Amino acid sequence: MTSTKNASPATGNGRRFAPGIRLKLIAFMLPLVFLLIILIAAAVTKIANDVIQRDLLQRGVGISRVVALSSGYSILSGDRLAMDSLTAETKQSSGDIEYVSIRDTEDIVLAHSLIKERGNAYSAPTREKALGTFLETRALEVVRGDKKMIEFSTPIFFTGKRIGTVSLAISRDSILAAQRNIRRSIAIAAAVFLGIAFLGTFAIASFITIPVKKLSSGVIELASGAPFHPIPFRSRDELGELTRNFNRMAETILSQKNRLSRYAKDLEESYIATVQVLSASIDARDPYTLGHSTRVSFLACKLGRKLGCSTEEIEHLEKACLFHDVGKIRTPDEILLKEQRLTAMEIGVMQRHPDNGADILGIAPSLHRYIAVVRYHHEWYNGKGYPEGRKGSEIPIHAQIISLADAFDAMTTSRPYRKALTARGAIEEILRFRGTQFSPELTDVFVRMVEEMPPMEAVNVEPAGWKGMAL
Ligand SMILES: [Fe+2]
Structure with a gap:
């Protein structure tokens, strides 16, 4: 399974024949x-x-x-x-x-x-x-x-x-x-000369084209991002000079590319760290959700590994979990921290946080790949979720994973208006929403995973206070 696909560049298969040098x-x-x-x-x-x-x-x-x-x-x-x-x-x-x-x-x-x-x-x-x-x-x-x-x-x-x-x-x-006799001798000599001329022309053409082809392969190698190997050269003529200069240019480009990559990575890490701090501060605004994003990340990554996600996908999932509620930064304290049950209007404001999170991530190009997961982590499998009412496979798989982990953590932590469920209680609630809020297949894997985990912290069970998923 995968949530991201690498698009391969189009290749010109219909290239017309063009005579070479x-x-x-x-x-x-x-x-x-x-x-x-x-x-x-x-x-x-x-x-x-x-x-x-x-x-x-x-x-x-x-x-x-x-x-x-x-x-x-x-x-x-x-x-x-x-x-x-x-x-x-x-x-x-x-x-x-x-x-x-x-x-x-x-x-x-x-x-x-x-x-x-x-x-x-x-x-x-x-x-x-x-x-x-x-x-x-x-x-x-x-x-x-x-x-x-x-x-x-x-x-x-x-x-x-x-x-x-x-x-x-x-x-x-x-x-x-x-x-x-003379004509025959001259004809034989002419044929021999013609053969030598053909071989000579071929050799001269090869002398020019072989270095040019090597240079062309070097350019393709450089452009493809594959490890570049300097092009060997022996001659000290113009072609040798061209090859030497190309090798120098390639080394300069690679050096600058590596430097730019480092800068881009530093910048991305800096963006990610900023958003992480932002997410952590949201968790910290509400003492009841302190550490929520980190716990969601732990559970989601564990589920991702159960589902066979690659290391790269797990890394993507982990960061998406840390960002998933970043949109709550725009949710007023009087709603976010309200200890009473939310009104319909307040629920509407609260439910804007996936779109708000997507907008915040949209500011930095390096965070764009997390937008879909953040925007759709409150969609339901049956299409009754928000913000778009997507259903089934229309919901990114990472968003479905986060949805399960988010709900489980919300249920197993206390809220002002209800006490936390035990892990068993949360599992029963999740199974109650199997096929409606959650994907049946993912639910089964998640439930097995939680059952195999060490016992969660024992808390009072008051399922009546809980009406469904985390907001
Ligand atoms: Fe959320």
Whole structure:
């Protein structure tokens, strides 16, 4: 059972997804890195292609010139065997050479690496694209049949007179194969770089986000009131400085919070002490009620413990008991101390004390939690009490407990107009009001509790003088 409930703060369960710094950094950095790698790969591919083509042109020009220089004397001397040998050996010198031919000034083929072409007129290729002229050698991109090749044509001079031409063709397949190899290598390198860039970006993002997340957790921990643990940091950079400053700030806040808590506790204790003094002075105004609040507190706390209240609830109940009649400070002495039976009007004035008590407690925020108990400690279980006529569970449980203890103490102490009842007599009266003034369940526990207690002070029994509950 409990009379107070802790309200838990609302939490935002419907929080929308918001990308974190890590995701934002990756989303921003990766496209840039990817674009950079693509541009670098394209530039490297272009440079590699140019280098491959230039090497091939230099090689073709060189071989063609060597053949041209070697074949001059053979042409003049008509040594076809030497020319055949030269074209065949040149063709065999490299796997990508398609053919080598030597022709005269009339473009009649004198020697050819393909024997069937000897003696034929030079046949022009179907498609030509000039690649440039290097010294006397002209390079053309040509197509013969279904093959693409580069044909190098070098004029043959002997003693300054042109006597023929050497044509040498190198397959473009070798260039294409080399370019494919280069592209594959560059693609692999780009993929590796991209992977490294991703990991690097992730590491950089983590380097930033991990300290930020720790700081965020620290703020939540600090705000929740849980024991704060300083956030560890190693770096001496801006994030390390931020963490160090946060730890200092948290320590300052906690120190100030503890100080404020102490002040608030002192202030609350001071308020409580004031009201206690006030309550005690009310008890002291009437010699018949001297010590009433303390006895009520003793009985109510004992009952609270029987009912399984927590230590915190018992403390709350104890203070509420000490305050429960503080409103009587506004009740005039001629009514409070009147030895004769009260008139209806005087009873009305007397019955204002729960509301008056609530008003007095309302002055200090730290005493607000006792207001409900003080206001409703004269309500009846059946709704016939005052000031509001609440009934059953509408009456705070602590107020119901105080109601029993208050009635029992009122009955077992003497009044000017009646003598005190014995504990047994008071129990019988309380049982008479079981289910009307008092909760049946609480009454049963209370009666058992009183019966188990040591015998109360023996007093004269005159129940006729007592008309019900304490006012
Ligand atoms: Fe009262």
